[in-house]
Amino acid sequence: ETGVTQSPTxxxxxxGQQVTLRCSSQSGHNTVSWYQQALGQGPQFIFQYYREEExxxxxxxxxxxxxQFPNYSSELNVNALxxxxxxxxxxxSEPGQGHHTGELFFGEGSRLTxx
Amino acid sequence: xxxxxxxxxxxxxxxxxxVELRCNYSSSVSVYLFWYVQYPNQGLQLLLxxxxxxxxxxxxxxxxxxxxxxxxxxxxxxxxxxxSDTAEYFCAVSPRDDKIIFGKGTRLHILP
Numbered sequence: 001e002t003g004v005t006q007s008p009t010x011x012x013x014x015x016g017q018q019v020t021l022r023c024s025s026q027s028g029h030n031t032v033s034w035y036q037q038a039l040g041q042g043p044q045f046i047f048q049y050y051r052e053e054e055x056x057x058x059x060x061x062x063x064x065x066x067x068q069f070p071n072y073s074s075e076l077n078v079n080a081l082x083x084x085x086x087x088x089x090x091x092x093s094e095p096g097q098g099h100h101t102g103e104l105f106f107g108e109g110s111r112l113t114x115x
Numbered sequence: 116x117x118x119x120x121x122x123x124x125x126x127x128x129x130x131x132x133x134v135e136l137r138c139n140y141s142s143s144v145s146v147y148l149f150w151y152v153q154y155p156n157q158g159l160q161l162l163l164x165x166x167x168x169x170x171x172x173x174x175x176x177x178x179x180x181x182x183x184x185x186x187x188x189x190x191x192x193x194x195x196x197x198x199s200d201t202a203e204y205f206c207a208v209s210p211r212d213d214k215i216i217f218g219k220g221t222r223l224h225i226l227p
Contacts, residue, residue, distance in 0.1 A: 033214075040220075103161060
């Protein structure tokens with residue numbers, strides 16, 4: 001059974017650029033959520049995807065968008081990067097059938113630095 | 116709205132000593148409660164969860180937590196810590212079938 005994998009692990013961008021982060025969910029998990037973890041903070045919910053549709057969204061602007069693919073993998077896209085977007089981005093999967101169970105399986109994250 | 120407060124940002128404790136990490140929450144509805152652990156340079160891992168039933172919940176690595184509804188608390192305890200317990204610990208709350216909300220975390224430092 002493979003766990004949640006994320007890529008890239010680290011990346012550096014400049015303000016105004018766009019970034020795409022990728023996530024493969026744990027085997028058998030069809031629900032994927034993305035979280036932003038700023039330095040010294042807990043993870044903040046960005047959005048959840050189930051059956052390739054957004055299934056709930058946190059307090060993030062529209063320039064944060066996502067996709068889920070038929071194999072349940074997912075992408076997080078951030079446009080017009082700002083300095084405050086610098087953070088660890090965590091992907092989490094769960095076998096929740098689109099429900100929030102809270103029992104999340106996290107990847108190791110993608111650390112984004114915006115200069 | 117729900118919120119989670121972790122009262123200590125850092126907790127130093129000697130190896131083999133007991134530890135308690137404090138967590139309080141606020142919610143107007145019934146919630147699920149969780150503790151997650153984040154080891155250095157890793158993602159979060161579920162330590163234990165309270166969904167319903169017994170208020171004393173046992174988790175992995177010898178940790179346990181007690182749900183106290185009257186005090187809206189869910190403190191995490193371990194009777195004897197090991198150097199490998201060095202990590203950041205996150206308390207989290209989730210209203211039934213709604214997104215999970217994390218606290219800011221407590222960094223546990225194990226002193227030799």
